[in-house]
Amino acid sequence: MTNPRVTTAPRSGHSHTAEAILDVAERLVQTYGYNGFSYADIAAQLGITKAALHYHFVSKGELGVALLARYTDRFVAALDDADIQGFDAAAKLDRYGQLYLDVLQGGRMCLCGMLAAEYQTLPAPMRTAVLQFFDQNESWLATVLASGREDGSLRFDGSAEHTARVIVSDLEGAMLIARLHNDVDRFTAAIDRLLGSLHHPRRRKQT
Amino acid sequence: MTNPRVTTAPRSGHSHTAEAILDVAERLVQTYGYNGFSYADIAAQLGITKAALHYHFVSKGELGVALLARYTDRFVAALDDADIQGFDAAAKLDRYGQLYLDVLQGGRMCLCGMLAAEYQTLPAPMRTAVLQFFDQNESWLATVLASGREDGSLRFDGSAEHTARVIVSDLEGAMLIARLHNDVDRFTAAIDRLLGSLHHPRRRKQT
DNA sequence: GTCTATACAGCGATAGAC
DNA sequence: GTCTATCGCTGTATAGAC
Numbered sequence: 178m179t180n181p182r183v184t185t186a187p188r189s190g191h192s193h194t195a196e197a198i199l200d201v202a203e204r205l206v207q208t209y210g211y212n213g214f215s216y217a218d219i220a221a222q223l224g225i226t227k228a229a230l231h232y233h234f235v236s237k238g239e240l241g242v243a244l245l246a247r248y249t250d251r252f253v254a255a256l257d258d259a260d261i262q263g264f265d266a267a268a269k270l271d272r273y274g275q276l277y278l279d280v281l282q283g284g285r286m287c288l289c290g291m292l293a294a295e296y297q298t299l300p301a302p303m304r305t306a307v308l309q310f311f312d313q314n315e316s317w318l319a320t321v322l323a324s325g326r327e328d329g330s331l332r333f334d335g336s337a338e339h340t341a342r343v344i345v346s347d348l349e350g351a352m353l354i355a356r357l358h359n360d361v362d363r364f365t366a367a368i369d370r371l372l373g374s375l376h377h378p379r380r381r382k383q384t
Numbered sequence: 385m386t387n388p389r390v391t392t393a394p395r396s397g398h399s400h401t402a403e404a405i406l407d408v409a410e411r412l413v414q415t416y417g418y419n420g421f422s423y424a425d426i427a428a429q430l431g432i433t434k435a436a437l438h439y440h441f442v443s444k445g446e447l448g449v450a451l452l453a454r455y456t457d458r459f460v461a462a463l464d465d466a467d468i469q470g471f472d473a474a475a476k477l478d479r480y481g482q483l484y485l486d487v488l489q490g491g492r493m494c495l496c497g498m499l500a501a502e503y504q505t506l507p508a509p510m511r512t513a514v515l516q517f518f519d520q521n522e523s524w525l526a527t528v529l530a531s532g533r534e535d536g537s538l539r540f541d542g543s544a545e546h547t548a549r550v551i552v553s554d555l556e557g558a559m560l561i562a563r564l565h566n567d568v569d570r571f572t573a574a575i576d577r578l579l580g581s582l583h584h585p586r587r588r589k590q591t
Numbered sequence: 592g593t594c595t596a597t598a599c600a601g602c603g604a605t606a607g608a609c
Numbered sequence: 610g611t612c613t614a615t616c617g618c619t620g621t622a623t624a625g626a627c
Contacts, residue, residue, distance in 0.1 A: 194592075212419040213505040215620060229593050231622065286501065293564045294493065294501035298420040311561065335577070342561070343574050350557015354518065354549070357500045367550050370542070374581070401610075422602060436611050438604065594627070601620070609612070 191243070195233045197223060203244055207285035211241060211295050211303075238300040245306035248288045249313065252276065256317045266325025267376050270344075273318065274368040277348050281364050286356050290349040315341040322375075331375050340375075347371050398450070402440045404430060410451055414492035418448060418502050418510075445507040452513035455495045456520065459483065463524045473532025474583050477551075480525065481575040484555050488571050493563050497556040522548040529582075538582050547582075554578050 191199065201222050205214035216227045216237065234240035259272045280287055289310040296304060318341035325331030333340045351367035398406065408429050412421035423434045423444065441447035466479045487494055496517040503511060525548035532538030540547045558574035 192592090209505050210417070210419060210502055212417060213502060216622090217619075225592095226594060227621085228595080228623080232592060235622085237621065290560065291501055293560050294498055295417050295420060296564055298416050307564070311564070339573060342570060343558075343577055346557040346561040346570070346574055347554050348557070349560055350553040350555070351550075353497065353500050353556060353560070354553040357503050357514070357518070363549060363553070366546060367553055370550055399610090423604090424601080432610095433612060434603080435605080435613080439610060442604085444603065592627105594625100596624085596626100598623075599621090602618080603616105604618105605616075606614085607612100608614100609610105 191247075192233070194225075195243075198230060198233055198240070199244060199247055202240055203248065203288065204285065206241075206244060207280070207288050207291055210291055212298055238303060241300070241303045242306055244288065245292070245303060245310065249306065249310045252310070253313055253317075256314075265330050266321050266328060267330040269321045270318075270325070270331070270372055270375060273321075273344075274348065274372055277352060278361075278364060278368070281352050281355060281361055284356070284359075287349060287352055290352060293349070311345060314345055318344055325375075330377050332377050333375050344371065344375075398454075399440070402450075405437060405440055405447070406451060406454055409447055410455065410495065411492065413448075413451065414487070414495050414498055417498055419505055445510060448507070448510045449513055451495065452499070452510060452517065456513065456517045459517070460520055460524075463521075472537050473528050473535060474537040476528045477525075477532070477538070477579055477582060480528075480551075481555065481579055484559060485568075485571060485575070488559050488562060488568055491563070491566075494556060494559055497559060500556070518552060521552055525551055532582075537584050539584050540582050551578065551582075 198219060201219045202214070205218055216230050220227045220230055230240075234243060255276055256273070259269045264272060277287065289307050292299060292303065292307045293311075296307060299307070315338065319337040322331060322333065322337040322340050326333065326337070348368065348371070351364050351371075355361060355364035355367070405426060408426045409421070412425055423437050427434045427437055437447075441450060462483055463480070466476045471479060484494065496514050499506060499510065499514045500518075503514060506514070522545065526544040529538060529540065529544035529547050533540065533544070555575065555578070558571050558578075562568060562571035562574070
């Protein structure tokens with residue numbers, strides 16, 4: 178510990194207030210969309226002024242990019258964690274579905290699923306970040322799928338990359354529709370069917 | 385034909401201009417979202433003023449409701465058409481996927497999929513209409529699935545209603561992600577996998 | 592780091608002439 | 610049915626004091 182003490186802020190390098198701003202903004206975007214909230218909404222919830230927000234994030238687009246960076250970092254960290262835990266491929270897939278479920282249970286849509294809908298209205302830097310989120314998700318899933326097919330814990334038709342894409346789009350769609358109906362069961366039913374179809378049929382459930 | 389001649393407007397009862405407004409607004413919502421366009425955008429594209437728009441649709445919410453009514457009517461008409469054509473259940477399912485593909489190939493997101501993302505920001509009458517769209521879709525699909533299982537052209541685990549929900553959410557998710565990447569192939573690959581898994585395995589394709 | 596104050600564009604919407 | 614003109618409000622963003 179010879180290094181000088183760094184701030185208590187996470188590796189993203191934001192101050193405590195900046196993190197609080199991101200927390201509120203994240204929830205607003207996941208609930209109302211990027212075009213459905215304003216600086217005034219954040220300011221009101223934090224009890225500060227709009228001007229103070231602009232000190233931390235000069236523009237709304239910059240805030241959006243920071244939002245995406247933090248969200249993607251956390252998501253990737255969760256995937257890395259699953260790798261480190263030494264789960265088998267099937268368990269990693271279940272863990273992936275659980276990540277989505279956690280978001281939905283908070284009453285939220287996936288940040289990047291929401292931004293995917295609004296993609297055509299986003300500033301270029303945000304667009305890039307949204308695409309990167311999905312690229313990283315699909316890459317991780319493709320690796321998991323390939324290893325799962327090799328060790329026999331998973332089975333699927335087509336390439337791992339292709340199947341990874343299907344998993345991502347199915348989960349995003351299931352979240353979107355489940356949140357619409359405020360019905361988490363719709364989501365769990367969808368992932369059970371999806372992940373069940375990928376698991377090696379040791380015991381297939383039939384209703 | 386003893387009835388007096390009615391207007392040439394479709395059964396929705398809108399004038400030619402109102403229909404033109406709906407055409408433009410529909411494309412704007414499907415591209416940028418309900419919160420991503422304004423009366424000024426429509427007016428500019430039609431070469432009229434914002435005030436003229438308010439004559440046809442008093443408020444934006446009213447325009448949104450009219451948009452949903454027309455879209456749902458057209459969708460239901462297409463489903464009715466599939467019923468009348470006497471397709472078997474598997475062919476009806478394919479037709480359903482084709483409807484989505486048609487929308488995506490126009491570079492658009494499903495109107496109601498887009499509005500599902502923005503659901504929390506919509507006025508109450510629009511929320512109701514969005515839910516009705518999905519209810520009608522799921523009901524039609526459930527009927528098709530049930531008859532398909534009976535006549536042997538389809539097979540699936542679980543209830544028809546449950547499976548119908550999965551089809552809707554998978555297709556909406558696939559549209560959302562395919563449009564994000566501006567890649568129609570992503571969508572066709574997803575529906576091929578989905579509908580292929582529902583078809584009776586006369587000839588299953590394996591890659 | 593937060594404030595007051597403000598600029599300025601855009602929004603949905605209305606009044607009233609034509 | 611469309612226009613000009615305008616209203617009131619909200620949006621993002623900035624200047625400058627504390």
